[in-house]
Amino acid sequence: MNNSFTEGAILPKLLKFMLPVLFAMFLQSLYGAVDLLVVGQFGTDADVSAVSTGSQIVMTLTNLIVSFSMGITVAVGQRIGQNRPEDAAQTIGTGLIIFAITGAVFTLISIFGAGGLAFIMQAPEEAFALTKSYIRVCGAGFLIITAYNLLGSIFRGLGDSRTPLIAVGIACACNIVGDLLFVAVFHLGAAGAAFATVIAQLISVMISFFIIRKTKLPFAFGKANLTFRKPYARIILRIGTPIALQDFLVGISFLVMLAIVNQIGLTASAGVGVAEKVCAFIMLVPAAFMQSMSAFVAQNYGAGHTDRAVRALKSGIAVSVFFGVMMFFITFFRGDLLAGVFSNKPDTVGDAWDYLRAYAIDCLLTCFLFCFIGFYNGLGKTKFVMIQGIIGAFCVRIPVAFLMKHIGNGSLFLIGLATPCSTILQITMCFAVYFCFVRKRTDSVSVPE
Numbered sequence: 028m029n030n031s032f033t034e035g036a037i038l039p040k041l042l043k044f045m046l047p048v049l050f051a052m053f054l055q056s057l058y059g060a061v062d063l064l065v066v067g068q069f070g071t072d073a074d075v076s077a078v079s080t081g082s083q084i085v086m087t088l089t090n091l092i093v094s095f096s097m098g099i100t101v102a103v104g105q106r107i108g109q110n111r112p113e114d115a116a117q118t119i120g121t122g123l124i125i126f127a128i129t130g131a132v133f134t135l136i137s138i139f140g141a142g143g144l145a146f147i148m149q150a151p152e153e154a155f156a157l158t159k160s161y162i163r164v165c166g167a168g169f170l171i172i173t174a175y176n177l178l179g180s181i182f183r184g185l186g187d188s189r190t191p192l193i194a195v196g197i198a199c200a201c202n203i204v205g206d207l208l209f210v211a212v213f214h215l216g217a218a219g220a221a222f223a224t225v226i227a228q229l230i231s232v233m234i235s236f237f238i239i240r241k242t243k244l245p246f247a248f249g250k251a252n253l254t255f256r257k258p259y260a261r262i263i264l265r266i267g268t269p270i271a272l273q274d275f276l277v278g279i280s281f282l283v284m285l286a287i288v289n290q291i292g293l294t295a296s297a298g299v300g301v302a303e304k305v306c307a308f309i310m311l312v313p314a315a316f317m318q319s320m321s322a323f324v325a326q327n328y329g330a331g332h333t334d335r336a337v338r339a340l341k342s343g344i345a346v347s348v349f350f351g352v353m354m355f356f357i358t359f360f361r362g363d364l365l366a367g368v369f370s371n372k373p374d375t376v377g378d379a380w381d382y383l384r385a386y387a388i389d390c391l392l393t394c395f396l397f398c399f400i401g402f403y404n405g406l407g408k409t410k411f412v413m414i415q416g417i418i419g420a421f422c423v424r425i426p427v428a429f430l431m432k433h434i435g436n437g438s439l440f441l442i443g444l445a446t447p448c449s450t451i452l453q454i455t456m457c458f459a460v461y462f463c464f465v466r467k468r469t470d471s472v473s474v475p476e
Contacts, residue, residue, distance in 0.1 A: 079300020098267020137166020
């Protein structure tokens, strides 16, 4: 496996790595969207609301795992860049133990705390039991969900973005079949969508392990590496914990926004659920650059090629801006067509489009923010990433959402504006730190945390 990012033309290498990540994220978004699409066509508004609220909770916990696993992606990438493959192997072994424990804890939280989570989210009364059922079923498979996401993070750290793409493709295909079977044929509604999700990821993990055994790694990896070693654990925790904490708290802020919307009514709840699925698609390009940038910058930073890391940041932003402008026009002016894919109910589609117009504005901003986040994560300077994310979420997004609910007569567009308002502040902070970084950089990187 020769996936070095430390030499050659930057943009072609970055795009070659990013495109499989983009396709994998597209399939991952499709994976989650199929649940809502099938439930929207064959279920009730209560089922749609349950999948919307329940999946948001499960996604928040899943994103916590994915964010935390960025500690492995960056640590492994830096050690590959430093030509220390054995340290990379031990980092992976220690990480597997850490995440097995994490997955077990999340399983217990989801199974025994499903009712409390649904209550906290202000799930509409008509959808409360269905929401609880969805969370419980998905929670029972959290060890599988953890393994599924961890494998992708490990291979991206090695510079391999194709294996995660194969894994996601398998899961997506299985999930589509499962949704049609459990929801359309057996009419199990939200619970059927949850069953399909867990079973699909189980199949994907099993096949992924088979692929891994047939893949030539840049180091030997065996049972001896599956030991918990404090030095490697400290590296993973130092890098991954700030990212995970930031993403978790940002996720909480979006859950608060959803809880605000849930108080408006069932149709609004379903509409925002549809809009969130659409958002997963319109944000794909900057999100793919964020993940790719982390791995690309990590290898170059580990090898001491800081200039290449900076040029990669600029290249990623340039490409992301192009797609961000396109997504703005499509979403702002024809968001009803996008929402109509997931629901055949006019009121739900109308509410979704109202909310999407605010996210269309955010499309013009995330092309900068996500690339910056990937850049700083790749440098291992994750404390700043955590700080800017938390400030944006709790000083802007939540207060603005509360304010708009009370002065906007329930307008989902005004509530949704809380997100681009937060992004503007975060971008400002990222630019300020970047200019300090450029001024102070000599032969080594010094980024304020």
